[in-house]
Amino acid sequence: MKRHWRFARAWAGIMLLTAVALAVLLGAPVEAQDAAKEPAYRAFPLLGSRLAVWVIAQLHLDFAAFILGVPMFAVIIEIIGWKNRDARYDWLAHEFIKLVFAAFSATALFGALLLFVFIGFYPKFFAFMTNIFHTTYWIYALLFFGETFTIYLYYYGWDWLSGSRKWIHVTLGVLANIFGTAILFIADAWLTFMTSPAGIAETGALKGSVWAAVDNATWMPINVHRLIANIVFGGTIAAAYAAFRFLGAKTDEERARYDWMGYVGNFVAISAFIVLPFAGYWLGREIYAFDQTMGITMMGGFMSWLWIIQATLIGVLFIGSNYYLWLGMERIPGSERYRKYVPYMLIILAVGFMVWATPRSLIVTLEEARAMGGTHHPILGIFGVMSAKNTAVNLMILTTFLSYVLYRRANRLSIKPWVMAGMAVQWGAFFVAAAIVLFYGVYGYFVESIVRIGFSVYQVLAVLGAIALVMTIDIPMFRGARSTGEIRWGTIAPRSQYVLILLAVTFTWLMGLMGFARSGIRQHWHVYGVLRDTSVDAVTPALGYAANVITLVTAVFLALVMFIFWLGGLAEKGGTAHAPVPAPHIAGGSGEAH
Amino acid sequence: MRFLRSRFLQAVIVLVVAFCVFRFGIRPPAPWSVIKLYMAVVALAVLVHISSDSDSWRDFLRPIRDTLTRPERRFVRAVLVVLIPVLLGYYAYSVAAARPEAPPQLRAIHPAPPPSLSFRGKEMNLQGLENPLRKDQASLARHAAAGGAIYIQNCFYCHGDNLDGKGHFAPAFNPPPANFEDPGTIAQLPEAYLFWRIAKGGPGLPRESTPWDSAMPAWEDRLTEEQIWQVIVYVYEATGQRPRRWQEH
Secondary structure (H helix, E strand, O other): OHHHHHHHHHHHHHHHHHHHHHHHHHHHHHHHOOOOOOOOOOOOOOOOHHHHHHHHHHHHHHHHHHHHHHHHHHHHHHHHHHHOOOHHHHHHHHHHHHHHHHHHHHHHHHHHHHHHHHHHHOHHHHHHHHHHHHHHHHHHHHHHHHHHHHHHHHHHOOOOOOHHHHHHHHHHHHHHHHHHHHHHHHHHHHHHHHHOOOOEOOOOOEOOOHHHHHOOOOHHHHHHHHHHHHHHHHHHHHHHHHHHHHHOOOOHHHHHHHHHHHHHHHHHHHHHHHHHHHHHHHHHHHHHHHOHHHHHHHHOOOOHHHHHHHHHHHHHHHHHHHHHHHHHHOOOOOHHHHHHHHHHHHHHHHHHHHHHHOOOOOOOOHHHHHHHOOOOOOOHHHHHOHHHHHHHHHHHHHHHHHHHHHHHOOOEEOOOOOHHHHHHHHHHHHHHHHHHHHHHHHHHHHOOHHHHHHHHHHHHHHHHHHHHHHHHHHHHHOOOOEEOOOOOOOOOOOHHHHHHHHHHHHHHHHHHHHHHHHHHOOOOEEEOOOEEOOOOOOOOOOHHHHHHHHHHHHHHHHHHHHHHHHHHHHHHHHOOOOOOOOOOOOOOOOOOOO | OHHHHOHHHHHHHHHHHHHHHHHHOOOOOOOHHHHHHHHHHHHHHHHHHHHOOHHHHHHHHHHHHHHHHOHHHHHHHHHHHHHHHHHHHHHHHHHHOOOOOOOOOOOOOOOOOOOEEEEOOEEEEOOOOOOHHHHOHHHHHHHHHHHHHHHHHHOHHHHOOOOOOOOOOHHHOOOOOOOOOOOOOHHHOOHHHHHHHHHHOHHHOOHHHOOOOOOOOOOOOOOOHHHHHHHHHHHHHHHOOOOOOOOOO
16 A cells, blocks of 8 residues: 555656756756747736746745755754654654655655746746756756655665665765755845846846855845755744644653654744744845835835834744743643743833834824824834844744743753853853944934944844854753753643644745745836836735735645645555554753754 | 632723723823724734633633623623624624724825936936935035925925924825924935935826825926936935935945
8 A cells, every 4th residue: 555655656756847847848948949030928727827827836835945944953853863762763764754755746746846837937038047047947957856766765765775774865865965055055046136137238147157146235145045945944834734633642652753753843943943034034135135126115115114024924824833832831830930930021021012013104094194293103113224123033932942942951950060151251241242232223213324234244143143152052951950850741721732833824924925025026017127017917016915825825735735744644554554663752851952 | 809809801891902002091192093003913912811711711711701691690691792793783883884984095105116217318226326426425414404405495394394294384294294303214225215206296196106295296307417416415414314225235
C-alpha cells in the first residue's frame, strides 16, 4: 500500500518537472516570433488574467516558501539529533521533511501553472523577460532537478543512510538547502527586476551581462527578507500541523510528541520572526533609494493603509507567540517564579501594538476634525510617525525575546558561581537596549528625516546586540544546570494549539498582503519605468478588493495543505510509520538548542 | 472585598477604565476609529492575560457558566436574554441610521508625486530636484525675506501667520490647510515635493487624495518659479524645519 503511494507520488513529481522543463522550452520560441503579430495580452476566461496570475502566483509562492523554509531547520534538527545521539530529534526532522515532501508536487504544479499563465496570457511581457533572463532559465531548471533529486534521496534514504552513513544523509540535506536557496535567489532576480530594473538599455535589451539585471537594487534585500520569512512560514505551518495532530491525538504519548513538535516549530518561527522586521527596513530603504516616487507610493500614498493592516497582523503574531510561550510555561515545573513578569510584558506588547497601529492619517468625521482643530491630532499624531513605530516594534521584539529567555530557564537553576553577575549583565543588556531604543525614538522627533532614518539602524543594532550578549551569557550559564522538574509535554492547554493554528493563518495572510504591496507599488508598470502595463487590468486594485483576494488565496492554500497532509497521513496508516519514538523529554539542563 | 478578586470583575473594570482613559483622558478627543482600535487591543490583552494561566481562566469562566446554568440565576439570565439583543439592536440602528454628516475620510495626505511636471510649459524632472536658491548661501536670507512677503500676501489666510494651519479661512475647509509646524508635513518632504504641491495645488492631486475636496489653490499662474522656491525657503526658515534630502546612491 505504502509503496504504491510512493510510486504514484514520485511519478506525479517527475511528470510535473518534465512539464516545467517543457514549458521553459516553449517559452523560448515566443521571443523569436514577430512581436507585431503576437497579441500583448489574452484574457483568462471568467476570472480575468490579473486575478488568475495573482492567485496562482501567490499559491505557488506559499508552497515554495514552505518547502524552502522547512528543510533549513529540519537539517539543523537532524544534526542536533545526530551529534547528541538522540533519536527524538531524528524523528522530528523526519516528520518535518515528510511535510515538505508532501507539498513538493503542489509547488511544482503551481509553478508550471504560473508559467503557462504567463506564456498564454502575458506573451509580450514574458517575451520581454525571456529576452533578458533566458540564461537564468536553464540554470533554474538544472537547479530544480538537483533540488528534486536530493530531496527524494534525502527523504527515501533516511533509514538507508543512517548509522555510520549518517554524514552522507546530512550532507544531502545541506545540499538540498543550497539548491533551494539558489532557486529562490534566481526567482527573486526576476521579480525584483520588475520592481527595480537594472542593466538594460532604453530599448529593453540587456546592455552587458545578465548579472547586472540580476544584481539589481532590491535583489539582495528581497533574498534575505524571503529567506528569513520562509523559515518563519515553514515553522508556523509545521507547528499548525503539529497542533492538528495534537488535538486529534488518541494517546498521551502522541500528544507529548506533537506538543513538542509544535513547540519546536513555533520556536523556529519566533526566532526567525524577531529579525524579520530588520530585513524589512532594509528593503524599504532600498526601494526609497531606488525611486523616491515608488517609496512615497509605498509609505504615504494609498498603501499607507496597508501598513496599518500589517501592523495589526504583526501585533497579533507577537501577542500570539508570547501567549503560546506563557501557556507553555504551565507545563514546566519551576516556571511559577517567572509568572509575575507576564503582566508587564503583556503591557509593553499591548502598548506597542497600539502605537504601531495608530494611523498616520486618522479616519475622522468632520465633527471630530473640528474638535481636533484639523485632521492632525496633537497627541495621536506623535504615534503616527516612523520614530514611534520603530521604537514600538523594537521594544516588542525585546519583550518577546525576554519571554523566550524566561521560558528557557523556567525549569533550570544555574549552578555556576557567577550566576548573580551573569544575570545582572543580562538584565543590564535588556535595559540598556531598551533605553537606546527609547532615546533614539524620542530624539528622532528633533532631527530632520534623513538623520532620523539612520536612527532606526542604531535601534536595531542595540536590540540585536542585546540578544547576542544575553545568549552568550545564557548558554554557558545554564550548562549543566539543576533541573526543577521535567517539562510535562502533552499537558499544555488545548487552546494553545488553536493559537498555533491562528499564527499560521495570520502569517499566510500577511505574506499575501506583503506580496500585494510589493507588486502594487509598481502601479501601472510590469517592469517599473520600462515596460508599461497596457492591459485592461492596469489599475492597482483597492485595498478592500486585495484583502478579499488574499483571504481567498489563504483559504485555498490552507485547504490544500490540509488535504495534502491528510494524504501523507494515509500513507502512514498503510505501512509502518517511521520508527515511533518515546515521548520527548528534552528539558533537564543538558543545554541543547531548544 | 472577595468579589474584587473575581477575574471576571477585574476584566470588566480594566475595560471600563481603559475606555474612560481613551475617551476622556485624551484632549482634544480622539476620533472613534482610534478608540475602537485601542479598545480592541486592550480587550485582546485582557483575554490573553486571564487565559494565560489555567486557574485564572477557570476563575474567569465560572461566573459566566454559573449565570448560564444555575437555577437561582434565572432572573439575571432573563435580563441578559432581553438586554443583549436590545443592545445589539441599538448598535445596528446607530450604524444604519443616516446622519446629516459627511462620512469619515480615508484620504492619502501625501500621495506619490508625479516623476516630472510641466511648469508654465517647462518640463521639470522632480526626481532629485533641489531648490536652486540654496546654491547661493549668501542671498538665502534675502530669498527668505521675499518668501515671507509672498507668504503673507498669498498663504497666511489659510495656513496661518504662525504657519500652524490655523489661518482665518481654515475652519471652513475640510481637509484643513496643512500645518507646517507638524513634523508630519514639510519636515518629511523634499523641497521638490512642495514645489509640485504649490504649483499644482489641490487640482493636481491624484484621485486617492480627493483632489475635489482640497482647497489648496494651484499657484502656477500666479507665482513665478523663483517665487515658489522663495516661499519654500521661507516656510522652512520660519518653522525651523529642514527639508528631506535626497538619498545619495
